[in-house]
Amino acid sequence: MAKATLMIDRSAIVARVDRRLFGAFVEHLGRCVYDGIYEPGHPAADGDGFRRDVVELVSELGTTTIRYPGGNFVSGYRWQDGVGPRDQRPVRRDLAWHSLETNQVGLDEFARWAKLTGSEIMMAVNLGTQGVLDALDLLEYANHPSGTQLSDQRARNGTTEPYGIRMWCLGNEMDGPWQIGAMSADDYGSLAARTAAAMRMAQSDLELVVCGSSSSSMPTFGHWERVVLEHTYEHVDYISCHAYYQERAGDLGSFLASSLDMEYFISTVSTVADEVKLAKNSSKTMKLSFDEWNIWYLDEHRESHEVSETEWPIAPRLLEDVYSVADAVVLGNLLITLLKHHDRVASASLAQLVNVIAPIMTEPGGPAWRQTTFFPFSTTSRMAKGSVIRPVITCDRYETALYGMADVVDAVATLADDGVASVFLVNRSVSEPATIVIDVRGLGVSRVSEAHLLHDDDPYAKNTLAEQDRVGLRPLHDVVLDDGTLTLTLPPVSWAAIGLAR
Structure with missing residues (x-):
C-alpha cells in the first residue's frame, strides 16, 4: 500500500479562484454544434433549435467561458456567413475538417445559446x-452599441444590445503546418500585434489572447513564444x-502522470514570458490561457482516416472518443495542476464540450449523457471556491517510462471565504491503494461535509x-477528520473530492 502525508497551510495561497478556469470550447467540428448543441426537430429542442437537455448538462458541468468558433475551423471562417436570415446563408467548405458548413449557427445564435447556459463567450x-479589418468588423458587429453599419446590422438581425465580448483570441495554432494560413513566429507576431493594437483602438478594455505553441512537442516550442511575445507583449494579456x-x-x-508534462509546459512558457518582460522592462506579468486541453486519442483518429479526403459531409462523426475511468482520473489530475498554477494560468478551456472529445455525448433524436470525464470537471467546478492552496506533499514515488519519477499522490485544496474547504486528490498507482494523512489544522474545519470518489475495478469502464x-461518482467512505487530521484511503487509479466545513 502506498502512503502519503499532506500539509495544507492556509497561508500557502496560489491565487483566488477565477471561474474562467472552468471554461470549455465549442468548435464547428464534427457533431459539436450540429447534432450536438443544435438539433432542430429534436423533442428537447427550443425555438432556436438548441437541445435543452444539452443546456441542462452544460449548466450542471459548470462551464464558464466558452471559446468559439474554433479551433482550426476559425482560420477559414467568414463570420459574415453566419449572420442574417438563415435561408440566405451560404454553405461553405471547411478545409480544416473536410466538411460542409451550413452556417445555420453563427454568432447571434451562439450568443443566445451561451446566455441559456450562463456562459461568457471567448471569441x-x-x-x-483574414486579418486586421475583418477582426475590427467582427468586433464592431459584436460590441458596438448602435449607430454604425455593422452594429445596426446586428440590430436588424434581432439583437439590439451589444454582446459585450471581452476575451478575444488572435487566431488559432498559427505555428501548426496543418493550420490554414500557418505562419512563422515573426510573421504571426507582427500580424497579431497590429490586430491587437487596432482592436484596442476600437475598445480599450478588451482582453486579448495571442497564440502560443500548439503543444510542448512542437520543434519551435519556447522559441515561438519568445518571438511572438517580443512583437505583442504590450498589446496582449494572455x-x-x-x-x-x-x-x-x-x-x-505514464498516462496517469500526464500532468507532469502540463507542469513542464506551464513552467517553460512562464519562464520565456518573464524573460521577455525583463528585456522590455515591462511592469506587466503575462498570464496563460490554457484554452485547449483534454484527453484525445489522436493517434487512433489519424490511423482511422475518419476525416474524408474525397467527400464533403455535413456534421460527420469525428473525434468522438469514448472515455474510460482512467481517462477521467487523468483529467481530474490535469484540473489539479491548473489550480496549482492558477497564479499564471488565469483561463482554461476544456476542448471540447459536446460529442467531439467531450464530456457530454448525444444521439440524434435520442438522449444526451455524461461521459466519465464529466464528473471530475463538474465536481471541481462546483467545489473549488475562494483561494487555491498548494499543499506540501510527501509520498511514495514510482517510475514512468515517459516522465521519470512521479509522485503516487497529487492534490490541491481551496478555501472559501465562508470557511468551507475542498481537497482534490488523485492516486496514480495502477495497482496499489494509497493511505493518505492530511494535516488540516490550519484550515479551521471540524467536519467532513461531502466526499466523492471516481473509481472502478475496471479502469477502462466507460459510459456508452x-x-x-x-460509471459515476460514488461516496468515499471511511474519511475521518479527528483533531485536525484527515485520514482516508484511495483505491488505485482514482480521483476524489472532499468537502470540509467548520
Missing part, C-alpha cells in the same frame, strides 16, 4: 485567411497553451449509449 478571430494526452502502448503508469450510467 476567436480569423488570422489565417498567451495560449494547448495540450492533449492519451495512453500509448498500454503504458497506463447502451450503458449511459455505467
